[in-house]
Amino acid sequence: MDEVEVVVAHSERATLRVGEVFLKVDADQARIDVEVEAMALVPVPTPRVLWRKPPVLAIAEVPGTALGRLGEPSPASPAAWAAAGAAVRKLHDAPLPPWPGRGREPAQLATDLDVECEWLVTNGVLPADLVRRNRQVAEAALRPWTPVFAHGDLQLTHVFVDGEVVTGIIDWSEAGPGDALFDLAILTLGHEERLGDVVAGYGGDVDRDVIRAWWSLRSLLVIRWLTEHGFDPFAPGCEVDVLRSRM
Template structure:
């Protein structure tokens, strides 16, 4: 009998694995709706939807292994990283999905970020100089962008490869129109050494300063949430180290 593995669990959602089936439990049906619709439209390998009975979505496991994980060295080849860049470029070149993006515009992001930075310093979560410096770095990401079909949570653990080929991209609940460079930044967060490989696979010029700005912005925005939900952004190679690397 297959064991039940808790892949991730917090107050918003949980993902369980039973054999080759993943069960995603999410009280927010808009996220499940977006996930199912995005996987149907995305021109890249995605998991097969087996069945859906709200609040549960059952999907099949994709072949291969994750490109890596935050806070640990990736054993994937440079070619595999380049393939991930090529896959996300294919998604960004696809027609926009017919629903609004879940992300926020530059002005709203700036307001939320300033509030988060204030709480990080006031509550003693992070040193003021670290927060202030990274807030300045993050400013480069707060500019207008042309919306693209984005994954929205293109973490390294969401990209599966077999050798040098992408075999599947998972977790599409944040998919929608958004900033293409946010996807590239999310993939390379904590793995700056593979940024050149990803950009080479992406195949077009990108503003590296904006990608680095998104590293700071994303890390500042999630440190407190991660801490409150049982994750450790202070672990080696994770979000706080990403912020320190910008100093």
């Protein structure tokens, strides 16, 4: 009998693996609804839905290997990263989905950013000068954008490749209308050296300063959540190191 592997687990959701099947358990059925519908609409490879019985969604394993992991060197080639960029472009060029975006608008992001920056400094989590510098960098991301069909959580562990071919993109629960550069930023977070490859595959005029701003903005916003849910943003190459690289 296959063993049960806990892929990720926290108070909001958990993902288990049994052989070639992944079981996603989510307290918020709206997220599962979005995930299933998004995978049916997007023009890129996604996992096959095996069955669904709330609160559980069962999906098949996708072939290939992930682009890498945050905090570790990526084993994928430059061509594989470029292929990921091309797949993201294909997604962003697709018609917008019929549901509203789950992301926050610039004004709300600015408010949330102020709250998190104050918390980081007041509680001695990060030095004030580090927070201040990254708060300044993050400003460039707080601008209007034209919505695209965005993945919403495009971590490099969510993109699978086989050689130079993208074989699957997983975890679509945050999909919806969103900022194209946010997707590109999350994909390259902690792997700045791969940004050129991704942009080459993505094509077009990409504002890299905004992507760098999203690296700072995203990292500042999630440190409290990560620490409260059992993750370590201070691990080498992770969110705190991303912030330090802006100094």
